[in-house]
Amino acid sequence: MITLETLCMRIGNVPQDEVLGWIDSDWLRPEGGRGHYLFREIDEARARLILELRDDMGINTEGMPVVLSLLDQLYAARRQMLRLREAISVPRENELRSRLRALLASTQD
Structure with a gap:
């Protein structure tokens, strides 16, 4: 600190x-x-x-809160995706992993 x-x-x-x-x-x-x-x-x-x-x-000062908010949202989404990737990589959850992969594949359209 x-x-x-x-x-x-x-x-x-x-x-x-x-x-x-x-x-x-x-x-x-x-x-x-x-x-x-x-x-x-x-x-x-x-x-x-x-x-x-x-x-x-x-x-500028007026635009900064908007840009920072969008960047915060982007970083939060990235952290969520990393956690999700870790969750679906666990081999003991094969059915859940398959369903999540299918769901993610369908949302990429």
């Missing part, structure tokens, strides 16, 4: 007020409360993503 000051330095000397704005906008969700925020590795990656979306892709 890292502090706000450390996060700001690591992501390119971004002003603390800017990162606090991201927190207020719910783009970042650190642990702790105002003045005592602690950031995980995933928070640092998301902060870098916000900068990339803004600086490299030109996403």
Whole structure:
């Protein structure tokens, strides 16, 4: 876990007020409360993503929540698919695995 000051330095000397704005906008969700925020590795990656979306892709303040929400949904769907793949790879559930494979094959149309 890292502090706000450390996060700001690591992501390119971004002003603390800017990162606090991201927190207020719910783009970042650190642990702790105002003045005592602690950031995980995933928070640092998301902060870098916000900068990339803004600086490299030109996403403005109004568009950022939409883009972040869509990316969150995409990552959640990906995690679900990975769990599903693990579930159907278990050999003891042959009937369930066959039914799931058939269902997945029919939804690819």
